[in-house]
Amino acid sequence: MAGADVIPDPMEITLVIAKIGLVLLVILTLAAYLVFAERRILAWIQDRKGPNRVGPFGLLQPLADLIKLLTKEDFCPPAGDRWLFFLAPAMAAIPAIMTFAIVPFGAPVRIFGRDLPMQVADLHVGLLLFMALSSIAVYGVALGGWASNSKYALLGSLRGLAQLISYELSMGLSLVPTVMLARSFRLSDIVAAQEGGWFILYQPMAFAIFLVSILAECKRIPFDLPEAEGELVAGFHTEYSGMRFGLFFVGEYINILVLGGLAATFFLGGWQGPLLPGLLWFWGKVLAFAFLFIWIRGTLPRLRYDQLMHLGWKVLTPMALVNILATAWWLYLAGSSPL
Amino acid sequence: MLGAYLPIIVLLVVAACFGLGSVVVSSLVGQKKLSPVKLQPYECGCEPVGSAQERFSIKFYLIAMLFILFDIECVFLYPWAVLFKRLGVFGLIEMGVFVVILFVGYIYVWKKGALEWE
Numbered sequence: 032m033a034g035a036d037v038i039p040d041p042m043e044i045t046l047v048i049a050k051i052g053l054v055l056l057v058i059l060t061l062a063a064y065l066v067f068a069e070r071r072i073l074a075w076i077q078d079r080k081g082p083n084r085v086g087p088f089g090l091l092q093p094l095a096d097l098i099k100l101l102t103k104e105d106f107c108p109p110a111g112d113r114w115l116f117f118l119a120p121a122m123a124a125i126p127a128i129m130t131f132a133i134v135p136f137g138a139p140v141r142i143f144g145r146d147l148p149m150q151v152a153d154l155h156v157g158l159l160l161f162m163a164l165s166s167i168a169v170y171g172v173a174l175g176g177w178a179s180n181s182k183y184a185l186l187g188s189l190r191g192l193a194q195l196i197s198y199e200l201s202m203g204l205s206l207v208p209t210v211m212l213a214r215s216f217r218l219s220d221i222v223a224a225q226e227g228g229w230f231i232l233y234q235p236m237a238f239a240i241f242l243v244s245i246l247a248e249c250k251r252i253p254f255d256l257p258e259a260e261g262e263l264v265a266g267f268h269t270e271y272s273g274m275r276f277g278l279f280f281v282g283e284y285i286n287i288l289v290l291g292g293l294a295a296t297f298f299l300g301g302w303q304g305p306l307l308p309g310l311l312w313f314w315g316k317v318l319a320f321a322f323l324f325i326w327i328r329g330t331l332p333r334l335r336y337d338q339l340m341h342l343g344w345k346v347l348t349p350m351a352l353v354n355i356l357a358t359a360w361w362l363y364l365a366g367s368s369p370l
Numbered sequence: 371m372l373g374a375y376l377p378i379i380v381l382l383v384v385a386a387c388f389g390l391g392s393v394v395v396s397s398l399v400g401q402k403k404l405s406p407v408k409l410q411p412y413e414c415g416c417e418p419v420g421s422a423q424e425r426f427s428i429k430f431y432l433i434a435m436l437f438i439l440f441d442i443e444c445v446f447l448y449p450w451a452v453l454f455k456r457l458g459v460f461g462l463i464e465m466g467v468f469v470v471i472l473f474v475g476y477i478y479v480w481k482k483g484a485l486e487w488e
Binding site: 047055101102103105108117120121124129151153154155159177179180181182183184185189193200208214270273274277278336345355356362363 | 374375380382385386399401402403404411412413418427433437441444452453454459465466473480
């Protein structure tokens with residue numbers, strides 16, 4: 032789809048729609064099973080059993096959860112803002128799904144005599160689109176908490192807002208060295224540039240900053256202050272029930288998958304890897320990130336709010352800026368020799 | 371050029387259908403047994419006092435303003451990063467000066483206590 036055709040031919044459209052359907056199916060299923068996997072892995076870490084009753088090994092648990100969420104009472108606080116309350120969960124889930132459009136999830140394959148990139152849309156400005164969509168996702172938290180007209184929800188959403196924008200800054204800055212190395216915003220170019228060596232080897236610092244930032248962007252422990260069930264009940268989605276809550280919830284898990292996929296794309300060579308096919312490498316890396324997130328949740332306590340803002344503004348942001356300057360200097364000294 | 375963005379728009383429509391559709395289905399399938407107490411904001415059993423949509427700490431505004439400032443700097447860094455090799459030593463020095471000025475502002479903000487939470 033990189034061509035400048037105003038009207039793409041029908042074959043192209045069919046393939047794109049097929050890819051969109053496939054991607055949607057895969058990420059929704061994976062997100063549902065990620066919830067299940069998280070409960071089982073946390074149970075395993077904490078030496079208990081976890082959900083194992085619905086179906087063999089509890090494998091039908093996500094289906095049971097879906098039915099439960101669908102049949103719950105759909106509640107809207109009368110004093111709140113109905114429209115914003117309705118819109119906010121969608122605002123949290125839609126950008127997460129859309130971000131997946133730009134992630135290259137496998138090596139291009141030849142099908143029906145044409146090269147088919149394993150990517151829904153290979154945009155010139157893919158990385159910028161990711162930054163834009165991650166900014167839009169902040170609105171879900173902000174509007175949801177505000178529209179609920181509940182004090183817990185408001186506190187959670189304010190905290191969430193400040194946290195998300197703070198860590199978005201360090202996330203954006205940590206990707207600048209990646210762009211400098213790849214010399215492109217196009218995600219397929221970034222993957223191609225890592226053929227000789229993954230960027231994590233050249234940019235361990237940027238990778239570390241990016242990893243901490245995406246943990247905070249996912250609102251995961253140790254950065255789950257917007258929800259903080261010990262002090263804020265459920266934070267910004269206290270007043271949400273049924274599928275509205277379900278959308279926030281599934282959006283969070285889709286976000287884990289997408290940001291894991293982007294971390295793999297930016298720093299771990301995307302779908303590249305020896306021996307195995309690209310699809311397996313990519314999804315293996317995504318699941319490895321998901322496992323890491325769950326592991327961290329099972330291990331670390333929650334930060335205090337001042338520690339959280341301190342880490343974002345006083346540690347990660349200056350580190351990312353210094354890293355950009357250091358990378359620039361190093362690339363200049365390396366001269367025109369290709370990486 | 372719009373052709374490249376077409377899949378994004380299709381995905382937006384599909385995702386919106388998923389998002390809005392599941393909420394609509396949930397509101398149709400779910401039971402409805404509302405009571406005055408249930409419609410109150412949840413406050414762990416206490417009677418809610420006043421509205422929640424009130425004034426909140428100025429710190430959050432400050433963080434939002436700082437974010438806007440620093441994010442714009444970040445936006446300046448991106449085009450430079452793409453063209454870094456082509457700009458050569460000129461680009462290196464120019465961006466060095468830019469980041470140093472940015473750092474001066476950052477230190478000012480820090481010293482003014484804008485990054486403190488107590």
